[in-house]
Amino acid sequence: MIYTLTTNPAIDMNVNSGVPSYTHVNRTTDAVYTPNGKGLNVSFTLAHYGVKSTILGFFGGFSGNYIVEEASKMCPVKPVWIDGITRVNIFVTTPEGELKFPNAGAPVVRSKQEEMLELLCNAPNLDVLVVSGSLSLEMDQTFYDELFDLCHERGAELVLDISHKHLAELVEKKPLLIKPNDEEVAEIFGVNVHNEADVLLALHKIHERGAKNILLTLGGEGAYFFNGKHVWRANASQVEVLSTACAGDSTLASFMSIWLDDPSDVEKALTRAMATGGNVAMSAGLGDFALVEKIAESIHVELVE
Ligand SMILES: Nc1ncnc2c1ncn2[C@@H]1O[C@H](COP(=O)(O)OP(=O)(O)OP(=O)(O)O)[C@@H](O)[C@H]1O
Numbered sequence: 001m002i003y004t005l006t007t008n009p010a011i012d013m014n015v016n017s018g019v020p021s022y023t024h025v026n027r028t029t030d031a032v033y034t035p036n037g038k039g040l041n042v043s044f045t046l047a048h049y050g051v052k053s054t055i056l057g058f059f060g061g062f063s064g065n066y067i068v069e070e071a072s073k074m075c076p077v078k079p080v081w082i083d084g085i086t087r088v089n090i091f092v093t094t095p096e097g098e099l100k101f102p103n104a105g106a107p108v109v110r111s112k113q114e115e116m117l118e119l120l121c122n123a124p125n126l127d128v129l130v131v132s133g134s135l136s137l138e139m140d141q142t143f144y145d146e147l148f149d150l151c152h153e154r155g156a157e158l159v160l161d162i163s164h165k166h167l168a169e170l171v172e173k174k175p176l177l178i179k180p181n182d183e184e185v186a187e188i189f190g191v192n193v194h195n196e197a198d199v200l201l202a203l204h205k206i207h208e209r210g211a212k213n214i215l216l217t218l219g220g221e222g223a224y225f226f227n228g229k230h231v232w233r234a235n236a237s238q239v240e241v242l243s244t245a246c247a248g249d250s251t252l253a254s255f256m257s258i259w260l261d262d263p264s265d266v267e268k269a270l271t272r273a274m275a276t277g278g279n280v281a282m283s284a285g286l287g288d289f290a291l292v293e294k295i296a297e298s299i300h301v302e303l304v305e
């Protein structure tokens with residue numbers, strides 16, 4: 001069984017605005033509210049592709065209740081309830097691009113972190129744990145180490161999609177898969193990715209440090225996958241972008257929906273990943289995945305080395 005853990009869930013509020021002004025009231029339109037957080041997005045996308053997973057996370061207040069209620073319609077949810085209010089993150093689409101305002105989130109005190117570790121210790125059939133997103137207030141980076149220890153003890157694999165600096169050390173614990181983007185590769189691993197030679201350098205460096213597999217996404221420039229033997233490259237689709245929020249999570253999940261079952265079919269997994277990410281970038285939140293098949297026709301996957 002796959003479990004996803006969102007350490008800092010959120011309701012995402014997507015709105016449209018004119019060019020933002022500091023001197024006038026910025027009236028927004030077309031508000032879309034969705035129950036989110038990176039791991040939840042992974043679970044929702046897996047569910048879309050018929051792969052079961054259980055959602056874990058810290059939730060609080062009216063917003064936490066809303067997320068758990070909505071998410072439970074799609075996947076089993078095992079919440080750890082916290083004091084405080086789960087954050088609402090704001091994404092504003094403007095004629096000049098997208099403004100993203102993620103909030104810090106409600107504090108998760110140590111006793112609640114321990115409750116989550118206990119929950120995971122007893123989680124039935126823990127095969128893969130996907131850990132995604134930021135740490136909310138009061139959480140120390142050592143929580144990630146505790147998750148690794150627990151997974152190693154239980155013989156489970158870990159997938160990481162985090163922006164935390166500690167990822168540089170965590171890869172030494174040999175995660176099954178990590179999904180950085182170009183910004184994270186630069187900030188965490190010190191490789192600025194400007195061209196394919198930089199990409200290859202980064203992939204080999206991260207693999208040598210311990211990550212077993214790496215899915216490196218580059219927004220509108222597509223993605224690379226390295227399994228320690230071969231590197232594949234995929235183009236991104238040409239789509240009309242509304243909001244790229246959630247694109248990375250859906251890309252990771254749609255890739256996993258094929259690759260976890262059949263690690264040899266990277267071409268199919270990357271094609272689905274790029275098509276899904278592209279369709280999500282056209283939508284507020286995850287959208288309905290309706291155009292994935294069509295977009296997939298424009299995706300090309302090549303073996304680089
Ligand atoms: N502008 C775009 N045009 C087409 N596809 C895109 C665009 N931006 C993102 N995507 C798709 O989504 C995938 C993931 O995007 P990206 O690299 O921005 O992930 P990310 O930084 O983790 O995103 P986020 O944290 O916002 O979910 C890309 O590989 C691509 O398939």
Ligand SMILES: O=P(O)(O)OC[C@@]1(O)O[C@H](CO)[C@@H](O)[C@@H]1O
Nearest residue numbers: 010036037038089133134245246
């Ligand atoms: O603050 P984090 O946890 O890094 O990111 C949270 C978040 O921006 O990520 C998702 C998109 O990837 C959104 O649903 C959510 O609001």
